[in-house]
Amino acid sequence: MIPVTTMVVGRGTVSTKIKGEYHRKKPSRFTDYFRPLVFWNITYQCNLRCLHCYIRAKAQQDPSELTTEEAKRLSEEMVEMRIPLVILSGGEPLVRKDFWEIIEPMAKAQFPKLSLSTNGTLITKDVARRLKDYGFSYVGISIDSIVPAYHDKFRGVPGAFKATLEGIKNSVEAGLDVGIRTTITRYNVKEVPDIVKWSAENGIKRVSFYLLDTIGRGEEIKDWLPTKEQLKWMADVVIDLAREYADQLEILIVRGNFMGIYIARKLAKDEEEFKEYLKMLQAQGDCGRKSVSIYPNGDVKPCQFIDWVTLGNVREKSLKEILKRDNPQLEPFLNVGQYLKGKCGRCPYKDICGGGSRGRAYAIFGDPWAEDPLCFIEPEALAKEFLAA
Numbered sequence: 001m002i003p004v005t006t007m008v009v010g011r012g013t014v015s016t017k018i019k020g021e022y023h024r025k026k027p028s029r030f031t032d033y034f035r036p037l038v039f040w041n042i043t044y045q046c047n048l049r050c051l052h053c054y055i056r057a058k059a060q061q062d063p064s065e066l067t068t069e070e071a072k073r074l075s076e077e078m079v080e081m082r083i084p085l086v087i088l089s090g091g092e093p094l095v096r097k098d099f100w101e102i103i104e105p106m107a108k109a110q111f112p113k114l115s116l117s118t119n120g121t122l123i124t125k126d127v128a129r130r131l132k133d134y135g136f137s138y139v140g141i142s143i144d145s146i147v148p149a150y151h152d153k154f155r156g157v158p159g160a161f162k163a164t165l166e167g168i169k170n171s172v173e174a175g176l177d178v179g180i181r182t183t184i185t186r187y188n189v190k191e192v193p194d195i196v197k198w199s200a201e202n203g204i205k206r207v208s209f210y211l212l213d214t215i216g217r218g219e220e221i222k223d224w225l226p227t228k229e230q231l232k233w234m235a236d237v238v239i240d241l242a243r244e245y246a247d248q249l250e251i252l253i254v255r256g257n258f259m260g261i262y263i264a265r266k267l268a269k270d271e272e273e274f275k276e277y278l279k280m281l282q283a284q285g286d287c288g289r290k291s292v293s294i295y296p297n298g299d300v301k302p303c304q305f306i307d308w309v310t311l312g313n314v315r316e317k318s319l320k321e322i323l324k325r326d327n328p329q330l331e332p333f334l335n336v337g338q339y340l341k342g343k344c345g346r347c348p349y350k351d352i353c354g355g356g357s358r359g360r361a362y363a364i365f366g367d368p369w370a371e372d373p374l375c376f377i378e379p380e381a382l383a384k385e386f387l388a389a
Contacts, residue, residue: 027283049156120167128174177205214363288333342371
């Protein structure tokens with residue numbers, strides 16, 4: 001995750017409220033390798049059918065999903081572990097009838113902090129009020145275009161855009177901090193400035209731009225991946241947007257860590273500042289490094305975008321035991337720079353960036369440790385720029 005606004009102006013909106021103050025001179029210490037933030041996919045079920053769904057969500061609940069009691073025990077364990085933040089996701093998390101019962105232990109303890117990742121279509125006024133009462137720090141809602149026809153096509157259901165707008169409105173009116181999450185493809189990347197402007201006008205506090213990842217159903221739309229030229233343009237644009245809208249919302253880039261290296265070089269006045277930005281970026285972590293994902297059946301993944309590796313299952317071992325340093329499945333992600341190949345393997349910033357997306361590397365090159373095909377930076381040349389200045 002690249003906190004663009006915090007890099008540009010030294011502060012955020014939602015991020016600052018959740019993590020506390022951090023910036024290039026004070027990297028975040030909100031998470032660590034063995035006390036990560038957790039993306040908890042509580043169900044495979046969803047009322048939409050998104051073209052890019054990393055978990056291949058389905059219309060019905062899957063019998064393999066954790067039972068109510070199993071899920072509640074997991075909630076209790078995360079309270080005991082002092083996990084800093086749990087992001088409830090799916091599928092669509094709000095379709096589970098026992099949603100409120102599952103999160104009760106965490107809400108009652110007021111720890112971990114809670115966030116919701118949702119398509120927004122099921123957030124009625126009552127649901128929004130309950131989310132506020134249960135202490136949710138943030139609600140992230142998917143909007144992939146402010147052109148309704150594109151959003152509905154991408155989300156697989158006519159009328160999805162209208163229903164999502166209602167969910168956003170209800171959340172804002174309930175006093176929740178609301179952000180939108182936009183999956184960037186070659187077809188909507190030029191909308192970035194308009195999406196930020198629209199978000200500011202609608203009381204949205206955060207805009208997270210996710211680069212399309214080729215996991216799950218996303219593998220079937222590889223030809224939708226944005227181009228390197230488009231992403232370089234986008235990186236330049238979001239720097240300006242971050243300055244313009246700093247008092248209203250924050251901008252983040254997700255699944256494109258190499259863009260953080262590029263932005264750091266654009267912002268840094270000298271080599272010392274560049275190094276400070278790099279330390280700030282490294283502190284954010286990534287898959288298996290300060291963040292993990294728990295799937296509906298209890299499988300623990302390095303993140304929701306690496307579905308071919310399982311670190312363990314919470315039905316068989318405690319989450320604390322799964323996240324121990326000596327777990328051989330976790331080790332490659334803690335030391336990712338030693339495994340990367342190609343341009344990523346040669347890159348002097350590989351331990352900071354983590355090689356971008358392993359899923360895109362796997363889908364395009366057939367090797368999860370190959371270079372990210374979307375990376376547009378030339379690391380060797382970048383490393384020499386300060387010497388030439």
